[in-house]
Amino acid sequence: MDMLDHIFSLLGASIRMATPLIFAAMAGIYSERSGVVDIGLEGKMLFGAFAAAVASFETGNPFLGLLAGIVICVLLSLMHGYASVKIRGDQVISGLAVNFLASGLTVTLGHAWYGQGGLTPALTNSQRFTGITLPGAEWLGAHVPVIGPFYEQVISGHNLLVYAAFAVVALTYRALFSTRFGLHLRATGEEPNAVDSAGISVAWVRYRAVLIAGVLCGFAGAYLSIAQNAAFQREMTSGRGYIALAAVIFGKWHPKGALGACLLFGFLQAMETRMQNVQIPMIGELPSQLFSAIPYIITVVLLAGFIGKAVAPKAIGVPYVKER
Amino acid sequence: MTAPAIELKTINKRFGPVWANRDINLRVMPGTVHGIVGENGAGKSTLMSILYGFYIADDGQTLVNGQELTIQNSQQAITAGIGMVHQHFMLVEPFTVLENVMLGMEGQGLLSRARGKARKALNDIASRYGLNIDPDAIVGDLPVGLQQRVEILKALYRGAKILILDEPTSVLTPQEAGQLFEILESLRSQGVTILLITHKLREIMAITNHVSVMRAGQMVAHRDTVKTNPEELAELMVGRKVLLTVDKEPARPGENRMTVDKIGYVDSRGVKCLKDISFSLRAGEILGVAGVTGNGQTELMKVLSGALSPTSGSVKLETRSGVQVLKVGEWPDAGQMRDYSIGHVPEDRLQQGVVKSFDASENAILGYHNKPEYGQPLLNPEKVVKATREMMDAYDVRPQLPSMKTANFSGGNQQKLVLAREMMKEPDILLIGQPTRGVDIGAIEFIHRNMIEARDKGAAVLLVSVELDEILSLSDRIIVMNDGAITGEVVASETNETELGVLMTSSADGDEPKLQKHGLQKEPEKEKEEVVV
DSSP: OHHHHHHHHHHHHHHHHHHHHHHHHHHHHHHHHTOOOOHHHHHHHHHHHHHHHHHHHSSSSSSHHHHHHHHHHHOOOOOOHHIIIIIIIOOOHHHHHHHHHHHHHHHHHHHHHHHHHTTOOOGGGGOOOOOOTTTHHHHHHHHHSSSHHIIIIIISSOOOOHHHHHHHHHHHHHHHHHBBOOOOOOHHHHHHHOOOHOOHHHHHHHHHHHHHHHHHHHHHHHOOOOOSSOOTTTTTTTTTTHHHHHHHHHHOHHHHHHHHHHHHHHHHHHHHHHHOOOOOTTTEEEHHHHHHHHHHHHHHIIIIISSSOOOOOTTTOOOOOOOO | OOSSEEEEEEEEEEEEEEEEEEEEEEOOTTEEEEEEEEESSSSSHHHHHTTTSOOSEEEEEEETTTTTEEOOSSHHHHTEEEEESSOOOOOOTBBHHHHHHHTTTTOOOBHHHHHHHHHHHHHHHHHHHOOOTTTBBBBSSSSHHHHHHHHHHHHTTTTTSSEEEEEETTOOOOHHHHHHHHHHHHHHHHOOEEEEEEHHHHHHHHHOSEEEEEETTTTEEEEEGGGGOOOHHHHHHHOOOOOOOOOOOOOOOEEEEEOOOOOOOOOTTEEEEEEEEEEEETTOOEEEOOOOOOOOOHHHHHHHHHHOOEEEEEEEEEEETEEEEEEEEEEEEHHHHHHEEEEESSSIIIIOOOOOOOOOOOOEEEOOOSSGGSSSSSSSHHHHHHHHOOOHHHTSSSSOTTTBBGGSSOOHHHHHHHHHHHHOOSSEOOOEEEETTTTTTTHHHHHHHHHHHHHTTOOOOEEEOOOOHHHHHHHHHEEEEEEEEEEEEEEGGGGGHHHHHHHHHHHHTTTOOOGGGGGTHHHHHHHHHHHHH
8 A cells, every 4th residue: 555655646746747848748749740840948938937937926826927928938939930930040049049048038037026046936825826636536545445546646636737738738639630720730840832832821830830839838837837836946947848859759749649758757757856865775876867867868769769760740940931 | 715714914023133034925725735845944933833823923914714813822823723733742741642632721620521521522523534542542652643643633622724734744654644644635625724834845746735935034936736846846945956866876885894793782771772783884885774763773873883882792893994893891982983984973963963062163073183183182273273174165064164153053054064074084984864854955965965975985884864765865775673673674776665664664573563553453443333333
């Protein structure tokens, strides 16, 4: 029973760790499926987290905090979109610019406004998204073996944004494969010429894709500062944007695959926290950095041939210019 | 009198100082096939892009079925009933045929219902025009001929009554081209107007009712096809008399220069690109390699020029630099191959032949830059420029500016520079790939004459080309490749396109032709059903 408790609480923690990755990975899928590389996921998340924390603190309403995160990320996305679609600039450079901008500006503004070394003031619970106990969780946990505690600890008890993340995956899947927009999106990432000659605007499809990516990054960022934590700290994304990007590639630009990858990476992050100071017989203490590195190692190793080639959308990273 | 399906009046289009189209007038009558011929850069594609809304004309009028229209984008062209089959297909390869056809015409936000409707409409069109295809096949898996069929279906699905085809046969086998023409006939008989852009005069003569000739951005002539002939059209295109056939004496083959023995090549994905290729090449002959693009010719050229090492087999060279037996594991690189007196004109000029951003003079010595005649140990710019001038002079490269950036030369002139570089060293063996790809008729004549000249001086020439005309008129012997293997060898003077076409689609072990293996297999079933009904 004790063992089961450990496992379930680890799984519950994995889901909480995976949530920002899932939002960001879905953002990456929209953007990259349309042919726009989005290395700026990291920066958008960071700025989104900052904006959410500030707005939530100032208004006292976490929903307004979320909204502020979304607005900021959409603005950054528009910048990236303008650079990638309109001026046909280098998408990696533009993404990096977003990252640098976010990294510098969040700390500077935070310092100027609150003078706490880049931190935003701590939020009270009413200013955050806090855990929700699903109906019947306690009763089931106490009375039904295995399934009950699983429901109580793994399924129930998360904040609203965690559930939203899973809904976003389902929506993304539907949007990509069952709607006209999805068909256009996927076609644009593969063969923008075909899209253009079919009378669809490549630029408009790509703008919509980066806008959606912005909205989702807003969710990811807000989750970090006003749901999982209770304040913004400098560089609090700590590479999650890149891990999400790795998850996109690992999942072959497919929402289901990316979800799986995010859950796996979330699990590894949960392990990282758990394994600190834990002595493993014969081996001793494992360095926690090992767990931080594993997502990248797995991505590289598996992509090197174990799960088959991940074929990127053909037109990814290529600004669209009409032929001839 | 019926209004023309398309009427263009004094269309002008300039790109900077260049007139791509100048004072273009054109009338295309409904239900006819109208050909537009012209050399590369004559402005055919620009004109069609204006008609299809890719470009907007600077001025002039466009009338479709008597109605004046300003076509600003493809959507408007589609609405006006104009469809286009591009030379480079506009298809999303990982999508199915159905998805490609319905792209942009879904009509509703959710795909499930849109799919059902599109499937029904597609089947209707397919059976009306006899364009059978499996709607659920992945487009990227289809052979080129069927991909083109998807493009035509796409246009018809959008309600096209006027179909523009841009160089439609450039990627097809003769058989596929034949099928395409049957389709075009059937479309015409059902009232579709067809605009056919091509540089192949034979196709113009075979299928069009009328033909318009463009030269240097202008319309120079309109003719009824029955009242003209290829010689006249060629002269109108180039602006001077052109010899369409190559004059040559019979070959006098000498000793063996190259003996290829069971060369095989397996690429990194494990695909057998070359399967036991064996042939010999003698001094004073041109051996043509025919085949549809992508059947091993490229790999063969790369192996023989030293760009790739084969995975099995050997090659024996007997040239002025002695006898060499090349074996797997110690395959020479491209530089050593040149030392063995092999000249190489690569198939893909811009990928392998020249560095676009280099000066002409730098490209003129590329691959031979270590030769003492260009200065040692440092390059001597004067010598390089002098040598370049000689090449430009001998091969009529224009403009004669060794310091001009290679990218700014026309395709024909770039190619002549490469040919000069490789051929003026008079190597014993010449590997020549697609010598006239993207080259205009005037330059083609010149290039062909030089190749024959090299042969008569005793060079052993291996010619790879997708243009069957070129293979047939230049070669003395022809080997045909399909799926990485040689499927036949014929004497050029005793064969024809039909025989080559059959060899190009048959397999080395005598299986049935390739076409029947793909997508088309649904046809027999359908016939059966009809018999029952």
